[in-house]
Amino acid sequence: MEQPLAARNHQCALTRRMSHLTLNRLSKRYGETVAVADVSLSVARGESVALLGPSGCGKTTTLRMIAGLIQPSAGAIEVLGVDVTQVPAHRRNMGYVFQSYALFPHMSVAANVGFGLDERGVGRSERDRRVAAALSQVRLEGLSARKPRELSGGQQQRVALARALVIEPDVLLLDESLSNLDARLRDAMRLEIRDLQRSLGITTLFVTHDQTEALTLCDRIAVMHAGRVEQIADPVTIYERPASRFVAEFVGRSVVLPVERSEAGLVLGGRPVRTAHPVPESRALELFLRPQRIALAGPETEAGAHNRLGGVVRSHVFVGDRLEVLVDTQAGRVTVETSGAGAVAQPGDAVSLIWSPSDTLVFARAAP
């Protein structure tokens, strides 16, 4: 295990450079509708990438093109440098877990999981052994004789997962597979899938419109909007340094305030405000802040290098694990999240809002 650091870095760089799955300007049009536009993405071996975006942004279409279930209008798909764009679905060796699970209703759990092995001409005893192993992997040992409709949603999901994993796919494709489950089961399945994915080292593309899922489950996130990829980055970067207004709004909660440009710099509620990040050229601008990055302080607190905005507490909202404080400022109403511990400013109190220039993002204002 003790490898020289240089060697390890070198290996890392090699696997990074060696893209396992590459999408090259992939597009899909349905008549006038552009479902997917110019999606380029490269996924390293063993990496898991989430496709995150609102309903109808082209996530499923992208996944189906990768699996060969839809023919792209333009662009190419490569696996280990080999162009597979024209290869039919049944020769791509990709494990697909459908949103509806799509289990075969007329087959037992064991036959469902064994289906892909039958199609590969795997012998009976070997097949039975691998089916049993796959079922124990997803902790469904006792249920192999059941029919899909005799299973709960979570159990069906696990059969679908086992069925996709047992063929040892080159790439695992998961389409909103957890959205049908209740919150607790979803959390449990998320962890289970991530552990399996990590321990098997399987290259995974995970479609979801649930940002928690994307943030917790994946090495990188590709945020999609109207058929295009807006940003691809690791979860922290997506959250802390969203590349566009859309990403900032879609991922996590935001405080959005109008901000003006003056000779001296940016002006927020009549006071100068600093940002550590580039400001777009556009004239109408908006300032984005994460509510938990804003500190509440006394009215006369010196902010130093930080930004400061004065205001009056309007109300409190207790949300269980945090306390939301609504503050009226000259720039507008601001929601601040605090842990709720210690002394809390009461409604009517004058306060200062203090935050760092590095937490201050500025985007062009959306067209009204």
Next chain:
Amino acid sequence: MREGAGPWLGAAAALVYVVLLAPVAVVVFIAFSADSFIVFPPSGYSLRWFQRLWAHEALMRGLSLSLMLAGIVTIGSLAIGVPAAYAIARAKVPAAGALKAFFLAPLLLPTLVLGLALLMALQPLRLTATLTGLALGHMVMTVPFVIRLMVTTFATLPDEVEAAAASLGATPWRVFRRVTLPLAIPGLAASAFLSFLLSFDETVISLFISGPRASTLPVEMVRYVEGRTDPLVAALSVVLIVATLFVILVVERIAGLARVVGR
């Protein structure tokens, strides 16, 4: 709310059934009549008309031809209709919508027109009054039914299931055989049943294209009734009712089995 439809509606439904089934009941009584003519109620009961039926050569020949014909028509209609319906339902052929409309056209034509058209088409081919000609004629009726039924069956199969099979490595043909076909069994059973009964029952078209060499049971029955009215046809009707009930039970078994197996 009360369970069921309430006593008045129930009584009304029962009355309708009685009115509808009364003639059938009369036929059953007459079939077991001992009289030489149709009299209701019969003055005595016997099996003599069943024995006469068994000995009646023309009707028995018609019955065996009709059974064979219905079997051939059923197999032929499924062989043509199922692949056609699959292609239409999966829109694998250009202008699938127009094709669907085209295949439904024979269902809308009066059978009289269809019969005449078939006579004119089959005569030059010397296919009138042959098993082949009759089978072709009946399939003009049954294939559209099968296509219609099977398009619906294929269209209502669970989404994504075929895609799942393909992603697991099944070729299109294997997907059809291992997934699509087993899930379509209830529709297939209904199609087979319908084709069989439609062909067995078909009279108008058969009247046009039957002849002394090949004549189906309904045609022979029409001929018989033209000449005489005695309880023989009633006995024949009872045989047909029992046979139909038997087929329904078999189909119910198969479709029911399919439900147990998966759907």
